[in-house]
Amino acid sequence: MSTIDLTPTVDIRRAEDRFKSDFGWLDSKHSFSFGHHLDQANTHHGLLLVNNDDIVDPGTGFDTHPHRDMEIVTWVLEGSLVHQDSTGHNGVIYPGLAQRMSAGTGILHSEKNDSWRLSGDVHQDPVHFVQMWVVPDEAGITPGYEQLEIEAELLSGGLLPVASGMRKHDGHAAIRIRNSHAALYVARLAPGQSVPLPDAPFLHLFVARGAVTLEGAGPLHTGDAVRFTATGGQQVTASEPAEILVWEMHASVQF
Numbered sequence: 307m308s309t310i311d312l313t314p315t316v317d318i319r320r321a322e323d324r325f326k327s328d329f330g331w332l333d334s335k336h337s338f339s340f341g342h343h344l345d346q347a348n349t350h351h352g353l354l355l356v357n358n359d360d361i362v363d364p365g366t367g368f369d370t371h372p373h374r375d376m377e378i379v380t381w382v383l384e385g386s387l388v389h390q391d392s393t394g395h396n397g398v399i400y401p402g403l404a405q406r407m408s409a410g411t412g413i414l415h416s417e418k419n420d421s422w423r424l425s426g427d428v429h430q431d432p433v434h435f436v437q438m439w440v441v442p443d444e445a446g447i448t449p450g451y452e453q454l455e456i457e458a459e460l461l462s463g464g465l466l467p468v469a470s471g472m473r474k475h476d477g478h479a480a481i482r483i484r485n486s487h488a489a490l491y492v493a494r495l496a497p498g499q500s501v502p503l504p505d506a507p508f509l510h511l512f513v514a515r516g517a518v519t520l521e522g523a524g525p526l527h528t529g530d531a532v533r534f535t536a537t538g539g540q541q542v543t544a545s546e547p548a549e550i551l552v553w554e555m556h557a558s559v560q561f
Contacts, residue, residue, distance in 0.1 A: 314537045316533075318532050321527065322529075325339070325345075327341060327343070334360045335529065340356060352488075352510065353441055353508070354508075354553050355441065356438060357438050358437045359529060367387075373409035373413055374409050375409060375410065377409075377471075379405065379481075381404070381405075381468075381514070383515060384431070384434040385400070386398050386433060387399045387420060389417055389451075393413060393449050397453050402460060404456055406450075406452050406453070406483055407450070408451070408484055410446065420433070436512065440485055447484055452482065454480045459480075460493075460494050463495055463499050465491040467489050469489065470482065470488070471484055489553070491552040491553075492551055493550050495550070503539060504539075506538055508555040509538055511531060511552050513527060513550055516547050517544070517545045517548060
């Protein structure tokens with residue numbers, strides 16, 4: 307990780323320019339290089355290596371697969387996702403519930419669409435979620451899992467720290483990640499509501515749904531992202547109901 311001198315930049319990445327993977331059961335859009343999509347100039351921003359925007363059909367999902375030395379945070383927008391892993395943890399992730407998996411020395415897990423509902427007829431709904439990966443402070447930690455319901459706190463409309471390893475969030479973040487330089491915030495905004503972005507060497511703003519206006523940069527829509535370097539403090543204002551995800555990062559991965 308590095309905290310070298312930086313040039314202030316605001317780099318807007320539009321939704322339609324993301325890498326795309328369509329496997330029939332999975333519609334996935336990648337903000338960074340992922341899987342067979344490789345661009346050496348687009349591997350990460352700060353400590354964030356993955357920002358995948360996934361829609362999974364009902365009755366399908368990711369079969370058991372391995373991860374290692376990564377902090378994985380999943381945020382569901384619609385539907386529900388069943389998680390099971392090799393350490394014995396399992397749970398259903400749904401909107402308003404923060405979830406983190408520490409892959410550490412190695413973990414196997416599966417993620418399945420659990421949005422089958424019975425009410426006279428069978429209703430089959432896709433699950434839509436954003437999965438984000440950041441590197442841990444150190445390799446080889448013990449794998450772990452945590453989830454916590456924070457729906458009520460989201461009603462404030464402000465930037466809510468939902469996953470953090472930063473000391474300033476001790477006792478105030480919903481879940482802990484094993485990186486002392488990174489924090490994820492979520493805000494659900496009604497039209498006209500604004501939030502200020504934190505100041506940090508690296509920020510990543512993702513419009514998970516809706517539309518907002520970024521001070522000094524103009525309108526952003528669902529799937530748009532902004533990579534900030536050595537800046538912050540800008541106002542983000544909803545022009546329609548919106549949900550945004552913001553990573554604050556005080557270091558960067560160096561490859």
